[in-house]
Amino acid sequence: SQTIHQWPATLVQPVGSPLSLECTVEGTSNPNLYWYRQAAGRGLQLLFYSVGIGQISSEVPQNLSASRPQDRQFILSSKKLLLSDSGFYLCAWSPREETQYFGPGTRLLVL
Amino acid sequence: AQSVTQPDIHITVSEGASLELRCNYSYGATPYLFWYVQSPGQGLQLLLKYFSGDTLVQGIKGFEAEFKRSQSSFNLRKPSVHWSDAAEYFCAVGMMNRDDKIIFGKGTRLHILP
Numbered sequence A: 001s002q003t004i005h006q007w008p009a010t011l012v013q014p015v016g017s018p019l020s021l022e023c024t025v026e027g028t029s030n031p032n033l034y035w036y037r038q039a040a041g042r043g044l045q046l047l048f049y050s051v052g053i054g055q056i057s058s059e060v061p062q063n064l065s066a067s068r069p070q071d072r073q074f075i076l077s078s079k080k081l082l083l084s085d086s087g088f089y090l091c092a093w094s095p096r097e098e099t100q101y102f103g104p105g106t107r108l109l110v111l
Numbered sequence B: 001a002q003s004v005t006q007p008d009i010h011i012t013v014s015e016g017a018s019l020e021l022r023c024n025y026s027y028g029a030t031p032y033l034f035w036y037v038q039s040p041g042q043g044l045q046l047l048l049k050y051f052s053g054d055t056l057v058q059g060i061k062g063f064e065a066e067f068k069r070s071q072s073s074f075n076l077r078k079p080s081v082h083w084s085d086a087a088e089y090f091c092a093v094g095m096m097n098r099d100d101k102i103i104f105g106k107g108t109r110l111h112i113l114p
Helices: none
Strands: A003-007 A010-013 A019-026 A032-038 A044-052 A055-058 A065-070 A073-078 A087-094 A106-110 B003-005 B010-014 B019-021 B024-026 B032-038 B044-050 B056-058 B064-068 B073-078 B087-094 B102-104 B108-113
Touching: A003 A087, A010 A019, A019 A032, A019 A087, A019 A106, A032 A073, A044 A065, A044 A073, A055 A065, A073 A087, B003 B087, B003 B102, B010 B019, B019 B108, B024 B073, B032 B064, B032 B073, B044 B056, B044 B064, B044 B073, B073 B087
Parallel strands: A010 A106, B010 B108
Antiparallel strands: A003 A019, A019 A073, A032 A044, A032 A087, A044 A055, A065 A073, A087 A106, B003 B024, B019 B073, B032 B044, B032 B087, B056 B064, B064 B073, B087 B102, B087 B108
16 A cells, blocks of 8 residues: 655744655555645645656745655745744645545754 | 645644644636645655546545535544644645646645554
8 A cells, every 4th residue: 555754743943954854655656746735724736746857847936946856755945034934834746647645744943 | 726724734643543634725617626644854645536426536546535515624644643644734726627737735734643
């Protein structure tokens, strides 16, 4: 069966520091991959999605970037964190023309 | 443009009572519809989905949802709620193509009274 992992589970970072969040999927190949941010009381905001290695689409211009160096690995990065980057970050995968399945999330607090 | 509206931000029901969470969507074609549930600090879990066929869809944990095209609705129901159903519920609409993007509603938080 397929599983999706995110790490770290929780992260506290100072303003201006870099960020790297990782998401990996097991048990499938060539999935679509997604990064969402969930701010308190504001639902889910799609940040990036990828339909293949090296193919990244950005939904919202911002301080963040994404990369897909391997088929089942999706990385969310920032060179300099802002206070407004705090939130709950969710990775999801989709087996093509199907439902999205979510990881456990990473709680990011920028101080 | 596609959109999803969940008109109730919070709903409170007593344990054992029935539940209906409302969802309305705006979409130009036949939508693919989903309900997800999220417990505090957790990821989203798929409860059920509608792609085609029978408009009454059964999901996990005793939930069901009914697609009503004439009302552009996809309401979630459960005949008798349990304390463990307290969570946030998200309705979503999508068009299954190469990128499989989904538009989410802002969620309804369900509170259960003992």
